[in-house]
């Protein structure tokens with residue numbers, strides 16, 4: 001049995017869950033938020049980040065590494081396209097989403113709107129949020145618009161590149177921002193199509209169900225949705241603890 005460690009509220013966890021769904025693989029999940037874990041989690045991942053995948057005792061960290069692992073171990077159906085050229089392009093779009101998009105969407109917008117007030121008890125800084133949305137998000141969207149397909153998905157089949165770009169937009173909705181379809185029409189169509197794909201829609205629904213649930217109650221909430229959760233959890237009731245590479249201030 002494959003075990004996923006991490007809450008579906010994290011876009012990186014949803015990347016892994018969507019990949020598992022495309023491949024039709026069964027799994028159980030311990031939906032922890034990294035901030036509410038102790039040294040048992042540090043021993044599994046010294047960077048203290050979710051997601052992790054545990055496969056028969058082997059711990060695999062980092063969503064990109066996990067997806068590559070799943071792709072190699074369970075190649076069919078693939079989440080990467082057929083040719084080396086296309087695969088390079090898909091991986092680059094994943095990299096763009098995981099770094100540039102994440103810097104702005106996750107570590108500035110989502111963290112200002114949700115994470116800092118919700119987890120760390122800071123006052124919600126609406127001025128900062130407005131600045132990020134007005135000044136920092138548009139250049140990222142302009143890049144995405146240049147990468148977006150005219151219609152449908154990026155390659156013949158829905159896959160990693162679509163998942164990686166689209167997964168960031170749900171967290172932006174939690175920051176109460178959606179892309180303006182008249183300004184970024186190709187991106188808006190592409191992201192809507194990718195988010196509607198059952199592999200991403202299902203774990204997106206889980207995230208929606210959990211986003212307002214206190215962290216330590218998310219496990220019960222996910223179980224109530226019929227998701228198979230682990231018998232044991234790494235979650236602990238303690239003040240939030242940051243990892244060594246935390247990217248938000």
Ligand SMILES: N[C@@H](CCC(=O)N[C@@H](CS)C(=O)NCC(=O)O)C(=O)O
Pocket residue numbers: 010011012034035048049050051061062063064098241242243244245246247
């Ligand atoms: N490169 C990593 C990034 C994972 C990541 O940043 N996860 C966040 C949750 S969205 C986390 O665990 N943060 C904990 C922290 O910042 O201390 C991946 O692709 O898995």
